[in-house]
Amino acid sequence: MFNFLHAVPWRSLRIKLVLGLFGITLPLIALLVYNNRYSVNVIHNQVAATNKNLMSIYMKQTDAQLTEAERYLVGLTMTDLNAQTMGEPVSEDAYMLAKSAVSRTLASDLGIYPYLDGFYVYSAIRGDGVDTYKGAMTYADLAAMREALNDTIGQLSEQPLYRNAKWKMQTIRGQTYLIRIIRDNNLYVGAWVKADTLLKPLQGMTGDTGAVLLVGEQGQALHGTRDLSEERLDLNRGFGDYYLSGRNRDYLIVGEASVRGGFSLVAAIQERAMLENLPNLTRASAIVIALAFLMLPLSFLFLRQALLLPMRRMVGAMRLIGEGNFNLRMETSPRAPDELALVSRTFNTMISRIEELKIHVYEEQLSKQRAELKHLQLQINPHFFMNSLNILYNLAQVKQFGAIQEMTMNLVHYFRYMFQSGRTLVPLGDELRHIRHYLRIQQMRFTEDALQVEIQVPPYLESTLIPPLMLQTVVENTIKYAVRPGEATVLAIEAELDDLAEEPMACITVRDNGEGFSDAALLDIREGRMPTDERGEHIGLWNIRERLKLQYGDQAWLDCYNDDPHGAVTEIAIPLNANMEPKE
Numbered sequence: 001m002f003n004f005l006h007a008v009p010w011r012s013l014r015i016k017l018v019l020g021l022f023g024i025t026l027p028l029i030a031l032l033v034y035n036n037r038y039s040v041n042v043i044h045n046q047v048a049a050t051n052k053n054l055m056s057i058y059m060k061q062t063d064a065q066l067t068e069a070e071r072y073l074v075g076l077t078m079t080d081l082n083a084q085t086m087g088e089p090v091s092e093d094a095y096m097l098a099k100s101a102v103s104r105t106l107a108s109d110l111g112i113y114p115y116l117d118g119f120y121v122y123s124a125i126r127g128d129g130v131d132t133y134k135g136a137m138t139y140a141d142l143a144a145m146r147e148a149l150n151d152t153i154g155q156l157s158e159q160p161l162y163r164n165a166k167w168k169m170q171t172i173r174g175q176t177y178l179i180r181i182i183r184d185n186n187l188y189v190g191a192w193v194k195a196d197t198l199l200k201p202l203q204g205m206t207g208d209t210g211a212v213l214l215v216g217e218q219g220q221a222l223h224g225t226r227d228l229s230e231e232r233l234d235l236n237r238g239f240g241d242y243y244l245s246g247r248n249r250d251y252l253i254v255g256e257a258s259v260r261g262g263f264s265l266v267a268a269i270q271e272r273a274m275l276e277n278l279p280n281l282t283r284a285s286a287i288v289i290a291l292a293f294l295m296l297p298l299s300f301l302f303l304r305q306a307l308l309l310p311m312r313r314m315v316g317a318m319r320l321i322g323e324g325n326f327n328l329r330m331e332t333s334p335r336a337p338d339e340l341a342l343v344s345r346t347f348n349t350m351i352s353r354i355e356e357l358k359i360h361v362y363e364e365q366l367s368k369q370r371a372e373l374k375h376l377q378l379q380i381n382p383h384f385f386m387n388s389l390n391i392l393y394n395l396a397q398v399k400q401f402g403a404i405q406e407m408t409m410n411l412v413h414y415f416r417y418m419f420q421s422g423r424t425l426v427p428l429g430d431e432l433r434h435i436r437h438y439l440r441i442q443q444m445r446f447t448e449d450a451l452q453v454e455i456q457v458p459p460y461l462e463s464t465l466i467p468p469l470m471l472q473t474v475v476e477n478t479i480k481y482a483v484r485p486g487e488a489t490v491l492a493i494e495a496e497l498d499d500l501a502e503e504p505m506a507c508i509t510v511r512d513n514g515e516g517f518s519d520a521a522l523l524d525i526r527e528g529r530m531p532t533d534e535r536g537e538h539i540g541l542w543n544i545r546e547r548l549k550l551q552y553g554d555q556a557w558l559d560c561y562n563d564d565p566h567g568a569v570t571e572i573a574i575p576l577n578a579n580m581e582p583k584e
Contacts (some may be wrong), residue, residue: 023302048242048254051267054205055256059265062198065115066167066260069191070180072109076121077184080105086123086130087187095123099130106132117177117194120149124186144173145192152181153188167193167261169216176214176223178261195223202265209270215255217262228268235266244271314344321351384476391445407444413437418469424551428495428506429462431471435493438472442479451483457495464495464506466574467547473540474510474570482514482568489514497576503555504576511569516562525560544572 076083082105085098106119110132122129131146148170167180176195181188195214202212203225211226219236221229234245239255245268255266313331329348388411395404417434432455439453475491483489490513498505521531530542541560548556552575559571 044242044252047269048252051205051254051269052242052256055254055265055267058202059256059258062115062265063258063260065113066178066180066258069113069116070182070260072113073180073182073189073191076105076189077182077187083121083187083189086121087125087185089125095126099128103130103132106130110134115193115197116191117197118145118192120146120181120188120190120192122149122153122188122190124153124188129188141173141175145177148172148177149179149181149190149192152179152190153183156181156183156188167258167263169214169222169261169263171222178263180261198265199223199225202267206267206269209272210251211268213266213268215264215266221266222263231268233268239264239266314347318347387445388441391441403444407441410437410441410444414441423468425465426468427462428457428464428466428508431466431468432457432462432493434469435471435475438475439491442483446483449488450485451479452488452490454490454492455494457493458497461495461497461506464574464576466506466508467544467551470544470547470572471508471510473544474572477540477570478510478512478514478568482512484514498573505573506576508572508574509569510572511563511567513563513567516566516568517560522560522562525558541570548572548574 077087080102082098082101085094086102090098102121106121110116110119117135118131118133120129120131129146129149131142131149133142137145152168152170167178170177170179178193178195178198179190180192181190199212199214205212206225211224211228213221213224213228213233213235215235216222219234221233221235228251231246231251233251233253235253235255237243237245237253239253239257242252242254245251245253250271252269252271253266254269255264257264317329317331329351331344388407392404392407392411395407414434414437417430417437436453436455439451443451443453471493475493478489478491482491492509492511494509494511496507496509498507517525517531524531525541525545528545530539541558545558548558556572556574558573561569563569
């Protein structure tokens with residue numbers, strides 16, 4: 001026997017959990033054999049949860065129906081020409097024809113909305129309206145309803161619109177209604193719902209002794225399936241959770257507030273109906289709760305020593321390692337279970353290997369990014385070189401030696417900058433000088449009248465570091481797609497400082513007066529794809545976006561759009577204090 005007990009792994013987490021489980025559950029099972037499965041609190045929770053779910057579902061349906069009704073009213077003001085005519089200063093004949101057509105429309109559409117009881121359209125210019133309703137209404141009730149709607153319209157015209165964005169509860173001749181009025185200049189459209197219509201699906205939900213109440217914003221009961229005014233229910237405590245109220249605290253209150261209107265639906269359920277024939281459950285539940293409270297500290301102390309403290313140390317170490325502290329290692333207590341000790345040793349070994357692997361991967365990624373960045377920077381358009389040689393040849397044929405000298409010097413400066421563009425970042429001023437040489441070459445190709453250049457950059461931004469050849473790519477797009485023979489093309493380059501951002505940004509804008517981007521190209525640019533349209537692939541803009549991503553991560557951005565009335569606009573924003581190293 002002693003040998004068997006000695007062979008049991010008492011320090012094993014499994015054995016400790018099994019012992020703890022039996023130590024907690026066996027006494028509770030012995031008590032629960034003599035106890036009923038239900039208790040007062042369980043019944044309260046179940047009844048409250050069931051009614052709360054029912055109220056929430058019905059309130060969501062009600063709010064959805066009220067929202068649909070609002071959409072119909074808004075659509076009536078915006079799309080129905082007859083309704084719009086009622087709100088305009090037209091002739092009497094035109095007004096009467098429009099009013100008649102609106103009346104027919106309302107009568108026809110009311111049948112589509114079974115949860116509404118009436119529509120109302122009112123013209124402020126005429127001081128007249130038209131309505132339609134379901135069921136039977138006496139003339140006195142109809143007159144009172146019209147008077148109440150007109151009073152509401154009068155208040156609506158004197159108040160800001162945001163104060164009338166919900167359905168309002170109103171009592172008219174002893175009847176409670178839910179009313180919504182929407183204003184469109186001199187036209188008012190509205191709808192109403194009877195309280196009986198709202199509560200009708202909930203009849204019988206709370207039995208013969210309870211009631212479903214319609215409660216206003218101030219917590220006053222406006223209407224109900226049963227009169228509970230003598231019970232003095234407290235309905236001002238909110239409906240986030242259930243509670244007991246009434247003269248003897250014998251009503252369970254469960255409610256749900258409306259999102260679309262200033263009202264709530266409340267179920268008041270009599271506690272006696274819930275706990276009928278269960279008088280002994282209260283005493284049995286009290287005994288179970290008392291015993292559970294006695295055993296809980298002992299069970300918690302056992303679990304704390306055996307599992308919770310070691311697990312807390314492990315979680316704390318994992319959290320620090322997750323924050324990047326790979327030098328940390330898990331400490332193992334001599335009294336820790338065998339399983340936790342094995343996990344700690346294995347985890348420490350794995351962290352050491354991950355640390356080594358991360359260093360290798362990080363170095364490899366940096367090398368790859370530098371190679372990609374350099375490759376993107378060194379892309380050169382061969383057509384420009386061939387066109388430049390062709391221009392020099394033509395100038396030599398006509399013996400324009402001054403133009404040849406100017407063209408040659410511009411080419412010298414141009415290619416000198418191109419061959420030095422292996423740098424990661426260059427000052428904006430250097431890039432602009434390079435652009436001027438490039439544009440001068442293009443002007444000699446097209447003539448100055450065909451290509452007009454405007455560069456407006458503040459001197460204090462010329463020291464801003466940007467990726468080399470970035471502006472040239474945008475300018476080349478303009479030369480390629482915007483310049484047309486016989487038409488004057490204006491190319492403007494502007495820069496300004498955005499000091500309202502989280503960090504100062506230099507915003508560079510390049511615009512032209514050409515045809516602009518196609519819709520397909522703009523969509524591709526904004527979704528991060530290589531722009532493609534009927535002209536082919538715009539690899540230059542994709543090149544810029546990738547270079548910005550490699551150099552700055554999410555700090556820089558590129559945006560393209562069309563100017564009014566036409567023309568392409570490219571905006572580039574770069575951090576003023578740029579880091580020389582590419583982002584990881």
